[in-house]
Amino acid sequence: MAESWVNSAERIGADLHLELSGSGGRRAALIDALREAVRGGRLAPGTLLPPYRSLAADLGVARNTVADAYAELVAEGWLTARQGSGTRVADRTRPLRVQPPRHAGNRPVTAPPRARAPRHDLRQGTPDASAFPRAAWLASYRRALQQAPDEVFGPGDPAGRIELREALTEYLARARGVRTAPDRLVICSGFAHGLRLLFGQGGGGVLRGPLAVEAYGLGFHRELLRTAGVRTVPVPVDEHGARVGELARERAVLLTPAHQFPTGGPLHAGRRAAVIDWARARGGVVLEDDYDGEFRYDRKPVGAVQGLDPERVILLGSVSKSLSPALRLGWLVLPERYVQDVLAAKGEREAWASVLDQLSLADFITSGSYDRQVRRMRQRYRSRRDRLVAALAARAPHIEVTGVAAGLHAVLRLPPGTERSALKAAAWQDVALDGLAAFRHPEAGTTGPGAGVQDGLVVGYATPSEAGFGAALEALCEVLPPDAPTGSAAGPTNEPPDTPADAPTGSPAAG
Structure with a gap:
């Protein structure tokens, strides 16, 4: 032979x-x-x-x-x-x-230079990477791998592993007041992936536009929708969240009810009920971005709007804030009528989230490690929030701080006309910050409550390491505009001469 x-x-x-x-x-x-x-x-x-x-x-x-x-x-x-x-x-x-x-x-031919990280990164959008629970995650990964049935290593289920869908059903009901069942959940690789599944490309998705969105939100999401052929219509926001009474003929609305992004604050109870009434009357649907619902500090927990009417709300969530955006794990909690269409959009061989990561997250949740990590980080981020507020009270008492009852960022309200110069000064001092104007919808109105242009800085206090947070706060206070007498123009401290108008100011992170 x-x-x-x-x-x-x-x-x-x-x-x-x-x-x-x-x-x-x-x-x-x-x-x-x-x-x-x-x-x-x-x-x-x-x-x-x-x-x-x-x-x-x-x-x-x-x-x-x-x-x-x-x-x-x-x-x-x-x-x-x-x-x-x-x-x-x-x-x-x-x-x-x-x-x-x-x-x-x-x-001589040299490799292109790599982008250098800023000395002080106070951009919103990412948790403290150094706090990822490596030991607990590794323990969950090992258990998941040891207990995984052979079928795990074959073709998967487009809906996602049943173990994770069952774990999420229990957790979301307990922690966020969500009413659902495992067969109503579809696992995806993050919020952006969920939007793509819902709206597809060229208007051929499960949902169609125009889509009402909050006047302040992530430009990345608006661009994603624009690429999919979906027109977005801005809805003004104020201290009580989106002014849902101004919804018009749209059939869907995207909201951040637990903590309006980026201005802060939950959607008022009356408006939560009103948007459900609007969806029922219009035969529409509410898209709920539950991006940091676990992190609240000075208020009672605010449940998900989805719990008011599971057949009129699509809840989108992920672990990008609670654990890490590197995991690429998210979920859609769907009304029954949309489940099969979303699975069809996902396809039999779509680029899914890793099955082993799904099993690991399921174990991480059921073992209690997820709750422990959320509580641990809630304490850490509250401490950082308190340090930020105290530093501003001492160094810049004229700066109003808002949106700090929950979430991972704060909004610093600036005197009119000073946002751009403050960002230039921050870039000069190698402090990465986001300006409030960067999140404003380009079609938002310029007059009326909740619609006007507001100057401010969006300060993410979760990103820096524990060791670097104090220095980052010091650098932030140095670039804020000083208090000025009434009638005089306020200018930032430490602004360099002849700073280019297009100096980098940081960019929003995608969840």
Whole structure:
């Protein structure tokens, strides 16, 4: 019987694909192929190469041919060989005798510079990355992997793993007042993915526009909807949230009822009831962005609007604020009539969230680790909020701070006409901040309550590490505009001369 290639003892070792070409013989061809694999980056520094006999068998050449090629490349500096540790690709910081320097004209070719992180990052949108619960998540991942049935490693369910949908059903009912069942949940890879599933591309989604949105919100979401062919219509906001009484002929509205983004504050109870009445009368639907509903500090918990009428509200949530945006896990809680259409939009082979991550999150929730992490971070973020408010009271008492009863950011109200110059000063001091104007809908009205242009800074107090938060607060206070006598123009402190008008001011993060 012919020898099996798969089981041959001569083919033990790592696979290495090489194309041997040229007329200089097999040894020369092998040397050239290995050089090119290293030079092109296909074989990274430290890569362990196959043993002589394994590579010789794979390439159909003599073992001595491979040994000679390895020896030549070791001598040239391409490879290193050490007794007991095999042959490896050399560190590229070592000089290579054969490789000529690359130039563009008379200038050496260098890699493009990587974007440098700001010294003080006070942009909204991300939690403290250093606080991710690595040990608890690893424990959940291990349990999930050990207990996973074999079917987990085959084709998945577009709705998402039943274990996660059941865990979320219980958690959302307990913590957010959501009324649903596992077969009403669809797992997605975040809020933006959920919007794409609902609105599709070119107006061919489950829902159609125009879509009413709050006059202040994430430009990223508006752009996503615009790309999908959906027109958005701004609804004014005030201290009680969106002015839902001004909804017109739209059939859907996107709201942030637990904590209006970015101005802060929950949707007033009367308006929560009013928007449900509007949806029933219009045959419409409310899209509820529950982006940071777990983080409240000075008020009683505000339940999800979805609990008022599960057949008129689509709730979208994710772990991007409570755990990390890197996990790419979110969910849609759907009225029954939309479930099959959303699953069809998702497709049988859509780019789903990792099944193992879904199982890990399910274990993380059912084991109690998720609740413990939320409570821990709620205490940490409240402490940071308090430090921010105290620093401003001491250093800039003329600056009004709003939207701090919940969430991961605050809004600093500025004197009229000072937002742009404050952002320029912040950029000069290497402080990344978002201006309130960046979140304003381009079609929002300029007059009337809740519609006018407001100057302010959106300060995210969750992003910096614990060690860097104090310095970030100090830098923030340095760039705020000073108090000014009535009738005089206020200008920022430390504003550099001739700062370009388009100096970077940070950008909103997508959830």
